[in-house]
Structure formats: C-alpha cells, structure tokens
Amino acid sequence: MTAATIAIDRFLAMLAAERGVARNTLLAYRRDLEDALGHIPDLAAAEPDDLRTLAVHWADLAASSVARKASALRGFYAFLVTEGLRADNPSSGLPRPTLRRPLPRTISHGGIDSLFAVIADRLASPTATRQDLRLSALIELLYGSGLRATELVSLPRAALRGDQPFLILKGKGGRERLVPISDRARAAVALWRAYVPDDNPWLFPSGKSHLSRIRLYQIVRDLAAAAGMDPTTISPHVLRHAFATHLLEGGADLRALQSMLGHADIATTQIYTHVDAARLVALVNARHPLGEAIAARTPPTR
Template sequence: MTAAPCIESFLEMLAAERAAAPATLLAYTRDLDDCETSLRGQGETLMEATTSGLREWVAGMSASGAARRTIARRISCIRQFFLFLLGEGLRSDNPASSLDAPPPDRTLPKFLTEAEVVMLLDAAEPPAEADPALRRRLLMGRAALELLYATGLRISELLALKRDMFREGLRMLMVRGKGGRERLVPLSDSAREAVAALVHEDTDRPSPWVFPGRTPLRPLTRQGFDKVLAFIGERAGIAADRLSPHVLRHSFATHMLAHGADLRTLQTLLGHADIATTQIYTHVQAERLRDIVSAHHPLGRGDVADE
C-alpha cells in the first residue's frame, strides 16, 4: 500500500478525533514528506521504514542545524503516524518507538514589565482629536491588549472570539484552545468595557467577530493584528522586536506568578495540557525567593556586620 492514502487517513483522524488545527495538519504533512524524502534516499519507503532508516533521518536533521523544537515535533509526528498504522493493522510494529527526541531549549520567555504594559494601554487610548480611522484602530488595539493581558489568550484564541460571547455582566469567558480543549478564564471589567467600546464603534460594520477583518464576515488575520500591535508599540516607545502576542501572554503569566498565583492555576488559565510547559515561568518564583531571602534572612542582609 502506498503512503499517500495512509497519510490522508492519519490526518483525517487527527482532525476528527483530536480537533487538530489546520496549521498543525499542514505542519504534520510537511514532516511526513520530509521523512519520506530522507527514507527514499536510503532506499526505503515510509510504509516499510526501519528504525535504522528513521534514525538516519533524525541524524540528518541534526546535522543540517534544524532547531531542537522542530526535530522534536517531527519525531512526535512520526511516532503518532506509526502508532496509527499499528492500530489500523497496516504495520505489526512501530519503528519510531525508540527514537530519542532532543531535550527542548530552556530559553526563558520574553516579557514586558508591568510599567511597559501600562504604557501600551495608555498608548491605545484614543485622543479626543482622533479621526474615525485612528480612533477605531486604537479601540481595536485597546480591546486586544486588555484581553491578551487580562486572560493570557493565544492570538488564535483572541481572533476567534465572537461578539455574541460577550453578554452584559459577563465574568467568565469560555475559550476553545488547542486540541479543542475548552477552559474558563476570568474577564476583567476593563477588558469587558474595551470590547464593548469596540463593538459599539463597529455598529455600522456588521460582523460576528469581535475583531473583524477587511471583509467583516471574516476575522482579522494574524498579520493584520501584528500591524495594529506594532503601531501601538511605536506610540508607546516599545521596540517592535520586543512586542508580539506571545510576549503579552508571557507577560500575563510572569506577572501572575510574581503576584502570588500558583502553577496549577496558571496552567488552567493558559490552557496548557502539561504542567511541565507552565514550569518555564518558575524563574519568576526563583527571583522572588532570592528577594525574600535577601530582605529577611540574617545572612542576606547588608547590615549584618553592624548588628
């Protein structure tokens, strides 16, 4: 049996049973194609791949300088593919089961200071003399910033929000995240008011979306939002390379921990399936502990010698 129909069935399963996003399906398609190309160069096919052939593929990715995260994702994809073939009775073994994924890079997330977030929000406040186009652009930016910083939403989750989700007095927002998983996140008064102001401004722009695109029946694109964010960042004096939707999500998480939130709560709010993903933010807790020891432990105080 050729690989093409099996790949198609595998992707259909991911979409139907795991609610995989289109971007994930596209990435997996490329991963499978990359693996198949490597195997062909070794005289193997994807359907009849051996463990040694797959290890050569992994070694080739490392030699080419592929990022650890990319290699880990591709190995995960291949493991799932052969598990699927095994479950469908198309293979009697899983040649990818013993593949070792590289440990992830432990780079700390970039985040803004609390003062910088306030600067962004202030920069998104429309001045009284603003023309209609500028006023709407700033109201859109203000609503997005309030939501991203108040809830820690992913940009895909933000742009998928619909107007009918925001009823009067709403305190908790239901969000559908990765893998179709739903979670409730608290909605601040300022975020709710910012959304209401934008929707009111768009009264003559019929759309189901909180953030409509050029065509109101479609949501704003990620690229369109990046332009709005960069514009507000420039007004706030924050460099473009320090600003992105993910930086705002990291800022939300970092500031939550700094103010006493626990990891389990943060995991729920961020929609992480595994708490190990959330633990990257524990650098904040480490800094807080150092500050506490420095301030309160006798050996950490600068005036010990004088006592």
C-alpha cells in the first residue's frame, strides 16, 4: 500500500469511529478520494497547484459532483493536518463550483390520492395478495412518516407495536430520531406483519435478508404506472419529499419537520420552504390589513 492509500484508510476509519458516518457515505468518500488518487498519485503530499489540475479532469461533471468530490478532499486534508501527517492544508487549490440547491421533486395531493386509490382497490379485491398488504404498509410508511428508503426496508419486525404511535429510528450518520407513525400506517403494518414469521428479524423480509432498496424503487414505480402516472417521476425519495412538503403546507413547524426527517442541519430542511411561498403570499394579500387597504384603492383619474 502507498502512503496515500494508508492515509485514506485512516481518514475513513476516523469518520466511522468518531463521527458515526454512514456506510454509504464512507463508500462515496472512498470513491471520490480514489478517483483523485488516480490523477494525483502522491495525493497525501499534494500541493495546491496539483489540486488545481483536478478542475480539468472534473470539467464534464455536474457542479454538485465537483462540490462533493472537493468536500471529500477538504475533509481528508483537514484530517492529515489534525493528525500531524502534514503541516499545511492545500485545499485552497480545489475547484469551488457555484451551486444552486435544486428544489426537491415532489408529488401533488391528487397524485398521492391516485396512488392510494390503486392500493385501496387491490385490498378490496377478492384476489388481494400478501404483496398488496406489503405494498400498503410500505407506502403508508413512506408517505406517512417520511422514512428514507434504506431506513424503511431495514426496519426490524419489532420496530412498530400496535399501541405505540412512534418508533425510535437510527438513521443517516447513526443519528437517532423519533418518527411519528399515523394510525393508518400502524393499521397497515399490523395487517402485513401477521404474514411475517415471528422468528424473522425484518419487517419486510426478502430471501435471507430484507427487501432491497432497488426492489423498493421498482415497487413504487410499478404502483405509479398502475395509477396512470409517469413512473420515472416517482420514487421512494419523492414520497419522502411529499411527506415534508404537505406537512409544511399544512402548517408544520420547520424545526419539528427537521426532527422528523432526521436532518442534521436545518438548512437542509429549508429547501422545502419554497413550496409554501405561494400560500404565504396569498395569506398576506388576503389577511394583512394593508392588503385590504391596497385592494380598496381606485386608480387615479387623469
């Protein structure tokens, strides 16, 4: 192993042990660091001018991808300095793309109604299957609680109890949070759990493990197609966005929403405030005293 690969391993081990960084995030960091290592073999000893050459290799990437890669490298060099493995931090040479945070893709209330109408029809059919009960439980939890795909498919069988309107979940970055569970979701889970063997550790088992994220995506898109929607516009994450968007539209507090979604930084939650802009403008125009005064004005005559 080279000095650079050893340093990368130590950096990732620190992130896992001291900061509880999620496995998928660690894998992404490793990919980004190894990609940079392919362009700069002596990555641990790189100078700012070496890092500036990465802009050429990253020229065809999206700004968000460049920002992610640069962030991994900044963390890596900060770690090297902290550990005394180098005296200076060369991160000033990294590309700094201008980012505009994309608005989350979501789904209207009517679209949600269409999805649940398909589920209701299937459950009411004499030919309803176990898969229909599973589908109901999955969608109720996705839209009703805003779970991430990984969090949902890996739920333990005992995570939800019939008399408990919440579950304590260890989510992204190992952070625990309290997730409220609606009466509808608890009822749907209870019906599905009756078909899950008592000795199975997973709520949504599949083979020797639990349902995969890929399979969950397929299930959600099949449901969208059955509801007459474009399946490429619907995913588990879109339903999570819909959960947040519709709660905010209904008057939910941003801090409470941050807690329910498991966001470490409220700035992440604030991306949902755009959905309330039109409603707030209408509210000011309709309810603010000056709004009434402005509406009563007549245009001046010439």
